Amino acid sequence: MTPADVLISEVGPRDGLQSVKTTMPTPDKLRWITALHAAGLREIEVGSFVPARLLPQMADAAEVVHHAITLPGLRVMALVPNRRGAEAALAAGVHKITLPVSASEAHSLANVRKTRGQMVDEVREVLALRRERAPGVSVEVGLSTAFGCTLQGSVPEDEVIRLAATLVEAGVDEVGLSDTTGMANPAQVRRLFLRLRAEIGDRAGAAHLHNTRGLGLANCLAAWDVGVRGFDSSQGGLGGCPYAPGASGNVVTEDLVHMFEAMGVRTGVDGAALLAARAVLQQGLPGEPLYGMSVLVADGRH
């Protein structure tokens, strides 16, 4: 395994595929995940365990997990919204579960029709299940809308930090911060991750940042500066609710790897193999726009 200074967690197979209209056929998903692993990615969010009628793109989550756990050295993660999802994910054999909890009450109600408090209760149930059935599986929470919410506007930082502390007290292993709406700026990213670490220490988790207003990489840099070493990103910028042509939602894995490697920060990811994985992704989703500015250059078009 290549030594790495940061852990890039690839969320494309879940966050990305969930956002596109087309459903990628299962064999293509497996090929893509294999290619991502071959490129050196060591944590992949491979799917989400939700009712298939809600998200047909994720109906094959168990099958995808079965494949992914055969890849050596890969930490296989799945998103679950509740205990039922967690049961299915654990049964499939995931190494890590991630749950979304909104920092904004308005977003929580709109998104999952639950208050933040009710979502914390869901997390407690999942933690109880983990204790019973799979104590070796880690549980992460990503605090969505941690940097702002399109529904309620600004999200008080005190509430974000208090929510993180509550979740850690409940037994969550890592709490990360998500810029669901692309409203974060570098000064805020530094401030909030510093406060998060001051509050929950090593339980402070990954930065999940969006490129909605073009600040994705600048915000990742800001997070790196204050000691964040885990970053979520998506190959080709797939997912994260892109809202306009030319705009990506999620930070583009290729560009993030390029930035860190150019800075001398080791990602463990091989650029050429990452481009090969991108080709596999494109084959599985023909016609779907993929983003990434470093890629255009790598292509020799510069």
Place this chain on the structure above:
Amino acid sequence: MTPADVLISEVGPRDGLQSVKTTMPTPDKLRWITALHAAGLREIEVGSFVPARLLPQMADAAEVVHHAITLPGLRVMALVPNRRGAEAALAAGVHKITLPVSASEAHSLANVRKTRGQMVDEVREVLALRRERAPGVSVEVGLSTAFGCTLQGSVPEDEVIRLAATLVEAGVDEVGLSDTTGMANPAQVRRLFLRLRAEIGDRAGAAHLHNTRGLGLANCLAAWDVGVRGFDSSQGGLGGCPYAPGASGNVVTEDLVHMFEAMGVRTGVDGAALLAARAVLQQGLPGEPLYGMSVLVADGRH
């Protein structure tokens, strides 16, 4: 005048218009510059004084300067490649002259068919002219390819710093660093600007950074972090040799203003008036692609 923590120097009317095939009619240029000034921009590179047969887009530079110097509080800048250009620029009434000197010998020879040493001699001639005719006009040099060169590869940092020191000794008021090829990374930006300031103190000039590989804003943030307070950018990302659809060359003024203002760093620029200027630009260059991710959001498409 709105107080500002950074000086954003708009280079679109020169760097931008010079790079597009169409020639913007003079009345449109004047309207655009007026609108940029109305948005709060206080330094604009309005044109370049080069032979019209080489750059027909810049044939009206004197007329454009005549208009721009009537706008209150605006520092009107023009690019000149040599003494002859400087004579014309001074005759037109510019407040500031900027000369490009390549940090890479290979780029210098390819771009202006002169060695770096010969370009330093040109700068000396321009400085002599300034002393004679217009001691109040400031002279800036932008060191192009300071962060890497597509022809020769890496550019030794020692050579960049030595060149800057030589130019300051010759009497240049400000020496900035330009990422002509979009090869800079944040760690390098911090290192080189710190070294520049250590070497030439307050003569250290603006950061001219490109978005070629998506790192434009991250690199601007890195420069800000080490004390740089002058930034070149271009409305709509016009110019800076974009090489592929969806990719901008120059850092987009709209996005740069958005980043700083979101961080609480005052630019003196009004976002709404900047969008109005963008509309004027688009009217003058119908069909020309303009970039900017914050703009898509401001448009209400999110």
